[in-house]
Amino acid sequence: MGFNQLTGQETIKNRLKDITADPSACSLLFTGPEGIGKHLFARETAKAILCENRKADGACCECASCKYIDAGTHPDLIEVEPTEGRKNIRIADLREVIRDAEVKPQIASHKVLIINADKTAPDCQNLMLKSLEEPGAHLVYILLCSDTSRLLGTILSRVTELNFREYTADQMKSILREKGGADLSDDKISFLTAFSSGIPGKALSLINDPDFMEERDHIFNLVMNIPKMGYTDLLYDEFTYFDKNRDKMDELLLLMIWTLGDIASAIAVPDPENIKNSDKKREIIRFVSENSAVTLINISNAEKAVTDFIDASHVNTSFETSCCNMLLRIHKELCYEKNS
Numbered sequence: 001m002g003f004n005q006l007t008g009q010e011t012i013k014n015r016l017k018d019i020t021a022d023p024s025a026c027s028l029l030f031t032g033p034e035g036i037g038k039h040l041f042a043r044e045t046a047k048a049i050l051c052e053n054r055k056a057d058g059a060c061c062e063c064a065s066c067k068y069i070d071a072g073t074h075p076d077l078i079e080v081e082p083t084e085g086r087k088n089i090r091i092a093d094l095r096e097v098i099r100d101a102e103v104k105p106q107i108a109s110h111k112v113l114i115i116n117a118d119k120t121a122p123d124c125q126n127l128m129l130k131s132l133e134e135p136g137a138h139l140v141y142i143l144l145c146s147d148t149s150r151l152l153g154t155i156l157s158r159v160t161e162l163n164f165r166e167y168t169a170d171q172m173k174s175i176l177r178e179k180g181g182a183d184l185s186d187d188k189i190s191f192l193t194a195f196s197s198g199i200p201g202k203a204l205s206l207i208n209d210p211d212f213m214e215e216r217d218h219i220f221n222l223v224m225n226i227p228k229m230g231y232t233d234l235l236y237d238e239f240t241y242f243d244k245n246r247d248k249m250d251e252l253l254l255l256m257i258w259t260l261g262d263i264a265s266a267i268a269v270p271d272p273e274n275i276k277n278s279d280k281k282r283e284i285i286r287f288v289s290e291n292s293a294v295t296l297i298n299i300s301n302a303e304k305a306v307t308d309f310i311d312a313s314h315v316n317t318s319f320e321t322s323c324c325n326m327l328l329r330i331h332k333e334l335c336y337e338k339n340s
């Protein structure tokens with residue numbers, strides 16, 4: 001497809017166009033958060049290096065080599081991941097891959113090794129180091145890493161690092177429309193872009209997770225309806241919901257903070273621009289007009305109740321106590337009857 005077909009990361013694309021024109025003995029390290037597109041770019045880089053008819057923009061996409069890469073059968077592109085059921089790449093497996101890669105390529109002029117460096121323990125990194133110190137002229141390393149603090153300093157000093165940045169709202173729009181479905185509304189895209197911090201892989205996994213939108217609606221509706229709720233709703237129904245979803249608590253509490261923040265924005269300005277739940281702006285504005293006694297101080301106290309719950313969960317306090325405490329405190333702050 002060529003580098004220009006990939007969205008965003010313009011600086012990296014320009015560097016890669018130069019590097020792939022003469023990749024001999026090149027060692028690259030792609031860094032950036034999980035889901036940012038490091039693997040997609042690594043494959044495109046490998047394709048450009050191995051292409052038989054390379055263009056200024058990268059791979060031609062028509063030659064046999066490009067077709068093998070698309071089919072996943074190119075013998076000179078080796079991707080190293082842990083074998084199934086294992087947390088890390090086994091040193092014996094990596095040793096074999098490197099030994100094999102150091103001999104001549106099978107059909108192309110180069111051999112490309114894409115290694116998931118997040119899954120390498122120090123013994124594997126030391127093994128790579130030996131090869132990185134004197135890579136054969138035909139060998140190109142592309143290491144993928146979302147946490148460089150896990151890598152040995154000696155590895156970092158021997159590679160060219162390309163750091164992937166979060167995508168802009170417009171870039172996310174084009175990626176999500178292409179890969180997540182053309183029927184996604186603008187509002188939903190801007191919500192997903194904000195929630196995923198501009199990381200396409202994260203936004204796409206949220207689109208494909210049928211539970212996520214349901215959870216999001218649940219938390220949003222909880223905050224919108226809390227003024228009308230009684231103690232049974234809170235201490236039984238809502239508590240049970242949180243208890244059942246303990247493994248997703250970070251996500252749920254972030255959604256809660258967002259919804260409270262949106263209410264604060266709508267109290268501060270009649271028609272706020274910076275609503276995070278952008279597809280639910282009308283409901284937020286209605287909440288503010290129906291609950292006019294709720295002030296910015298109430299919202300700030302409610303947000304504090306959520307962050308206190310997060311803090312309490314780190315010090316081993318009883319989940320039941322802190323969760324119910326949070327719900328009651330938010331209720332007290334948003335409840336018109338109590339405030340009047």
Ligand SMILES: [Zn+2]
Pocket residue numbers: 051052053054059060061062063064065066
């Ligand atoms: Zn080609």
